[in-house]
Amino acid sequence: MCGRFTQHLSWEELQRLADLIGQPRNLQPRYNVAPTTMIEVIRPSPAGNELVPMRWGFAPSWWKKPLRELPATFNARAETIAEKPMFRAAFAKSRCVIPASGFYEWTGAKGAKTPHYFSARDGRPLAFAGICGACRDVESDARIESATIIVGPANDWMRPFHDRMPIILDWRDANAWLTGDDPGAWLRPAPEDSLQQWIVSRRVNRSNEADDDSTLIEPSVAAAC
Template structure:
C-alpha cells in the first residue's frame, strides 16, 4: 500500500509539472511536507470545468459525500485498490466522477521483520515529481456544517522493482495519460509503473513514526555497520529496457 509520502516542491515546480494543462490556485509559497500520513492535509490537482487543474489542500482519507457517521468512524480509505475502485461503495462514485492527480516528491515503503522495519524512500530517478492517480470528494460535517475535502491514492500490484520491498505500489500516471484519466474512469490506466526510472534508498528509522516530520526523513542513510561508500550504495535505480 502507500501509507506515507512526501510533497516538497515550489509553486513553480508543480506548475511546470502540470504542463501542458493550466494550473490555477493560490500561487503562494508551498511549505514542504516530508512525511505525510493518513488524515493529514496534502496538495491535490483537481480538474475544473474549463479543463484546467486547481491546486487544493485536502485531507488524505477519502470521506464520500453520503457518509452519515462521524469523521472518526471513517475506515482506512487513504488507499483504494485498483481492482476494487469501480465497485467498492466507498470509492465507486468518486471513481465515476471525481478523479484527480496527486503530485508527490516520493513515497515510503518498509521492508524487514516486525520490530526491525526498514523504511525506504522511492522517487523518480530524474528528480521530477510523480503524479499519483487519485480520487477526491467533499463531505459536509452534519454536526458543524463544515465542508471537508478529502482524497485517496489508488494503489495497484507492484512492478518487479517495487516487488523487492512490497507487493503494492501507487498508480503512477504517465503524463500522456493525465487527460484520459481526468475525462474518463479508465481502469486500464490503473496499472503498475513500467520497469523504468524509479530509484530508492534507505532512510532513517525515525520514519517508523508518523509523527517524525524533519527534513532528513528523505535523506539516504547507510546500513548498520556501513561506510560512506555503503551509504551511496543504498541508492538503487530501476532502469528501463
C-alpha cells in the same frame, strides 16, 4: 499500499507539469505525510486544473457519521475501486492527481522494519492517481474535501520491497486520467525503470511535527540503487 509519502514541491513546477490555474502559493514542504492530514491535490475544474488542499482519507458525499469512524480510506485498491460502494461514484466522475516527491515502504520483520524512500529516477514529482470528493462533517457542519491514493500490484522492480505500489501516471497522461472516459486504462504498474530507492532513518516511523524535515529522506545505510 502507500501509507506515508512526501510533498516538497513548488507551485512553479506543478504549474508546468499540470497546467494549473489560480494564484501561485508558497507550498509548505512535507517530508512525513501521514493519513488524515491535509495534502495538496490536483483536480479538474471548468476553468482548468486547480491545486486544492484536502484531507488524506476519502469520505464519500453520503457519509453521515463522524470522520473518526471512517474505515482506512487513505488507499483504494485498483482491482476493486470501480465496484466498491465507498469509491465507485468518485472513480466514475471525481478523479484527481496527488503530486508527490516520493513515498516510503518498509522491509524486514515486525519490530525491526527498515524504511525505504522511493522517488522518480528523473527527479520530477510523481503523479499518483487518486479520487476525491466532499462531504459534510456531522460534528462541525464543515464541508470536508478529501482524497485517496489508488494502489495496485507492484511491478517486478518494486516486488522485493512490497507487493503493492501507488498507481503512478505519466504527467502527459494526467488530463486523460482526470477527465477521460476510460479511467481503468490507467490502472497499471509504473514502468520498471521509473523509480529509485534508498534506506532512510527510522525516524520516519514516527508521525509528528518534530519528525518532519528534510533529513528524513537522506540515505541512511544503503546508497541509491
